[in-house]
Amino acid sequence: MKSRLAPLAIVLALIGAWELAARLDVLAHGLHIEPFLVPAPSDIAASLWSDRGLLADNGWVTLKEVLGGFALSVVAGVGFAIVLHLSPTLRRAVYPLLIASQTIPIVVIAPILVVWLGFGIGPKLAIIALICFFPITVNTLDGLRSVDPDLVKMIRTLDASRRQTLWRVEAPTALPFFFSGAKIAVAVAVIGAVFGEWAGSSSGLGHLIQEASAQLQTARTFAAVAVLSALAILLFALLAAIERRVAWWGPKETST
Numbered sequence: 001m002k003s004r005l006a007p008l009a010i011v012l013a014l015i016g017a018w019e020l021a022a023r024l025d026v027l028a029h030g031l032h033i034e035p036f037l038v039p040a041p042s043d044i045a046a047s048l049w050s051d052r053g054l055l056a057d058n059g060w061v062t063l064k065e066v067l068g069g070f071a072l073s074v075v076a077g078v079g080f081a082i083v084l085h086l087s088p089t090l091r092r093a094v095y096p097l098l099i100a101s102q103t104i105p106i107v108v109i110a111p112i113l114v115v116w117l118g119f120g121i122g123p124k125l126a127i128i129a130l131i132c133f134f135p136i137t138v139n140t141l142d143g144l145r146s147v148d149p150d151l152v153k154m155i156r157t158l159d160a161s162r163r164q165t166l167w168r169v170e171a172p173t174a175l176p177f178f179f180s181g182a183k184i185a186v187a188v189a190v191i192g193a194v195f196g197e198w199a200g201s202s203s204g205l206g207h208l209i210q211e212a213s214a215q216l217q218t219a220r221t222f223a224a225v226a227v228l229s230a231l232a233i234l235l236f237a238l239l240a241a242i243e244r245r246v247a248w249w250g251p252k253e254t255s256t
Helices: 002-023 026-031 041-050 052-086 088-103 106-117 122-145 149-157 162-199 205-214 218-246
Strands: none
Touching (some): 002 026, 052 088, 088 122, 122 162, 162 205
16 A cells, blocks of 8 residues: 555645646746746646537547557467577577568557558558557567576476477466566557557547647646556556466565
8 A cells, every 4th residue: 555655645745736837827937938838737627617518429439459469469479489489590590580571660650551551540550559569579588588498407307398388388388577568568559549649540539649739738638648548557557467466486676
């Protein structure tokens, strides 16, 4: 309980300082901008309520994109990790390319995917899947390779096939590693959704942020960002809860 009170107190103190600074125009004067461009937390809370229908409709669009893209990345990432694990030659050839792919900014790829795939949900799913693919693949591969070699030798002496070794020994060992990558991936998936919606969309929280910013509706912009953050936190928490149920043998979180 004490470990939760400290962060909560810090957050409340920061919100209080933000509210005071916004009300006294300290932030606006410090940034040399108009006061209406710096909404107070109470203004953002008011927008969350007054724009709840708009935020809910666009949030649902973004959530569907995130879930779809994340599901694609899980299938592709786990499958690719297994293939690389089973083929050391392919792993040595492809792994450096996998790392190099992360040097390409997704914001550059997003408009290209829109041109190729159109303005529907396709490019958004592709962008989210590309962002989530790397952490899932790398963590799953690390988990598959972390199995004790003596354990593999023992099960081989019991006449276990390569498939049985993968399913009964390597996969359970890799499961906590997979969840570590998946939690990272789902937290950043909302960023991919925003990039995809900025590149070309008529709905979604990313589109709403873009539209509200252009109209200088800063409170609504911050409210949409707050909903995005809430989505990411909830999805992360959901994966963490699933992990505790299906991969309880993994490293336990410690609290101070």
